[in-house]
Amino acid sequence: MVKIAIAQCAPALGAMKRNIAMHQEWIGRARKEGARLVVFPELSLTGYYLKDLAGEVACAADDEALRPIADASRDIDVCAGFVERGPDARLYIAQGYWSRGKLVHVHRKVYLPTYGIFDDGRYFGPGDRFDVFPTAVGPAGIAICEDLWHTSVPYLYGATGATVVLSPASSPGRGVAEGGDLGTAESCRLMDRFYAQYLTLYIVFVNRVGHEDGIAFWGGSEIVAPNGDVVARAKEFEEELLFAEIDPDLVARERDRNPLIRDERPDLVVAQLMRARGMAVKD
Amino acid sequence: MAIAPQRIGVLHPDPKDLSPLRIDEALVHRMLVAFLREEAAKSGHKRVVVAVSGGIDSAAVAALAAEAMGPKNVTALYMPYKTSSAESAAHARLVAKTFGFALEEIDITPQVDAYLARAGKVDRVRAGNKMARERKSIEYDRSWPDGLVLGTSNKTELLLGYGTRYGDMASDLNPVGDLYKTQLRELAVLLGMPDVIVQKPPTADLWVGQTDEAELGFTYAQADLVLYHLIDRRLRPDALVAAGFDAALVKGIRERVRRSHYKRVMPLIAKVSLRTVGHDFLYPRDWESD
Numbered sequence: 001m002v003k004i005a006i007a008q009c010a011p012a013l014g015a016m017k018r019n020i021a022m023h024q025e026w027i028g029r030a031r032k033e034g035a036r037l038v039v040f041p042e043l044s045l046t047g048y049y050l051k052d053l054a055g056e057v058a059c060a061a062d063d064e065a066l067r068p069i070a071d072a073s074r075d076i077d078v079c080a081g082f083v084e085r086g087p088d089a090r091l092y093i094a095q096g097y098w099s100r101g102k103l104v105h106v107h108r109k110v111y112l113p114t115y116g117i118f119d120d121g122r123y124f125g126p127g128d129r130f131d132v133f134p135t136a137v138g139p140a141g142i143a144i145c146e147d148l149w150h151t152s153v154p155y156l157y158g159a160t161g162a163t164v165v166l167s168p169a170s171s172p173g174r175g176v177a178e179g180g181d182l183g184t185a186e187s188c189r190l191m192d193r194f195y196a197q198y199l200t201l202y203i204v205f206v207n208r209v210g211h212e213d214g215i216a217f218w219g220g221s222e223i224v225a226p227n228g229d230v231v232a233r234a235k236e237f238e239e240e241l242l243f244a245e246i247d248p249d250l251v252a253r254e255r256d257r258n259p260l261i262r263d264e265r266p267d268l269v270v271a272q273l274m275r276a277r278g279m280a281v282k283d
Numbered sequence: 284m285a286i287a288p289q290r291i292g293v294l295h296p297d298p299k300d301l302s303p304l305r306i307d308e309a310l311v312h313r314m315l316v317a318f319l320r321e322e323a324a325k326s327g328h329k330r331v332v333v334a335v336s337g338g339i340d341s342a343a344v345a346a347l348a349a350e351a352m353g354p355k356n357v358t359a360l361y362m363p364y365k366t367s368s369a370e371s372a373a374h375a376r377l378v379a380k381t382f383g384f385a386l387e388e389i390d391i392t393p394q395v396d397a398y399l400a401r402a403g404k405v406d407r408v409r410a411g412n413k414m415a416r417e418r419k420s421i422e423y424d425r426s427w428p429d430g431l432v433l434g435t436s437n438k439t440e441l442l443l444g445y446g447t448r449y450g451d452m453a454s455d456l457n458p459v460g461d462l463y464k465t466q467l468r469e470l471a472v473l474l475g476m477p478d479v480i481v482q483k484p485p486t487a488d489l490w491v492g493q494t495d496e497a498e499l500g501f502t503y504a505q506a507d508l509v510l511y512h513l514i515d516r517r518l519r520p521d522a523l524v525a526a527g528f529d530a531a532l533v534k535g536i537r538e539r540v541r542r543s544h545y546k547r548v549m550p551l552i553a554k555v556s557l558r559t560v561g562h563d564f565l566y567p568r569d570w571e572s573d
Contacts, residue, residue: 012571013567013569013570013571014567014570014571015571015572015573016573017573018571018573047571049567050567051565051566051567052563052564052565052566053566053567053570173314176306176307176310176311176314177303177304177305177306177466177511177515181307181310182310210321211317211318211321211322211325211569212567212569213567213568213569214318214322216314216317216318237313237314237317
């Protein structure tokens with residue numbers, strides 16, 4: 001069993017120093033409780049609806065501004081979000097993974113929602129890969145918010161060795177009509193459970209709370225196990241440092257019982273997509 | 284955590300089915316209280332000003348504000364003109380008593396009449412607009428130096444453009460602008476609104492005998508359902524007519540929304556430079572400092 005912490009926080013918009021101090025405080029609390037990893041939401045170090053602030057809070061992944069986060073990761077792994085300024089000056093919505101005092105992985109958000117209340121594509125460039133990397137909770141991949149809504153993303157992680165998908169999000173709460181729960185909450189819970197159970201891996205969904213320009217982020221962070229159980233779920237609309245256990249042995253037991261990933265044929269997927277795109281395939 | 288029941292099956296537009304307008308009032312209540320508390324604090328304000336008319340919308344806003352900010356931090360104003368009904372005054376006082384905040388009464392007759400006496404022939408719409416703007420100027424005056432003015436326009440009024448620009452439509456924060464009139468009524472019941480206020484016909488009370496529904500030519504329930512399908516679900520007017528909605532009603536409402544759109548957006552600024560306020564100079568209102 002590995003203890004993991006979810007930091008369902010409310011970052012300040014455009015105030016990075018304040019957010020770094022907040023991260024240090026939450027990381028300290030998670031470490032004291034014996035967690036091996038603490039995961040923060042999307043853009044946790046900057047806030048989400050940055051608009052023209054994006055370029056002002058951006059930094060290179062190895063920038064000194066992120067040194068306090070690296071330093072805080074000596075005894076506990078830290079996964080947190082920031083605006084990355086690429087070597088070619090492009091901006092990315094990035095999620096870093098720090099371990100033993102060093103940045104060991106960065107995922108750049110691939111799918112940038114640019115519709116409705118979202119304008120990611122106006123301000124950021126897209127990432128172009130989904131890499132699995134070792135973490136305190138097993139081989140994992142990162143899917144930032146909208147990345148998780150594209151079914152190919154958790155599939156690619158499952159098909160390439162991940163047993164955990166970390167999904168930091170800044171999900172605005174909306175859709176209160178029709179007498180039900182928040183529409184976004186229902187959709188997210190459905191995704192988390194479906195992906196976890198049918199890819200037989202852990203989904204760690206880390207959403208933020210608080211308001212930005214009248215839009216409320218709804219929280220409701222949760223961890224869903226490979227058997228579909230909701231291991232833990234945070235409150236809606238309120239800050240919470242949520243703890244849960246991840247059981248690598250449960251992945252093994254579930255995959256013994258239900259070997260979907262073992263029997264998966266990614267070679268067929270590749271060949272089919274190549275044919276559909278008019279590329280030559282050796283039959 | 285309670286999980287609300289989920290709709291099973293496809294939602295089809297049906298003029299007799301009002302269920303799509305149902306909301307989880309308890310959830311909305313929570314969201315609106317948090318909205319007022321957080322967004323007022325972010326701009327450094329701890330007091331709010333709200334005009335209470337005796338109607339259900341402003342009563343609900345005042346009740347939410349009293350809960351979010353504490354009744355002492357709510358400056359509630361009842362601002363009658365000489366034609367305002369006695370019932371409105373009684374209802375405004377009842378709302379203040381029910382939700383525990385103090386109510387100040389300011390008669391706007393002298394200042395409105397002073398203007399009207401010099402303005403020549405003024406029809407009742409212009410006179411009504413003048414009253415709405417006179418009230419708002421008092422609200423903003425009373426917000427100085429540490430208060431924010433709350434808006435009470437609901438989603439139906441905003442979408443139909445049924446309000447006075449820089450009059451009742453003006454505000455710093457509007458907690459109820461995303462609730463249709465019928466949804467706001469549901470919320471008001473949950474908040475403990477006195478029955479007499481919930482049941483009475485909605486009116487702007489700008490002239491004797493005025494009611495919203497008579498002036499608009501349709502009921503709020505009809506308008507809300509049409510707007511819900513057109514706006515929230517993005518159905519086309521033709522699809523609603525095909526589903527049995529009255530064609531004239533649907534087209535009339537659709538056209539009202541289109542024609543009034545300028546009332547819902549910030550003033551247009553002619554872009555001539557490299558960076559323009561409102562176009563590509565887009566810092567968030569909730570910009571925080573370290």
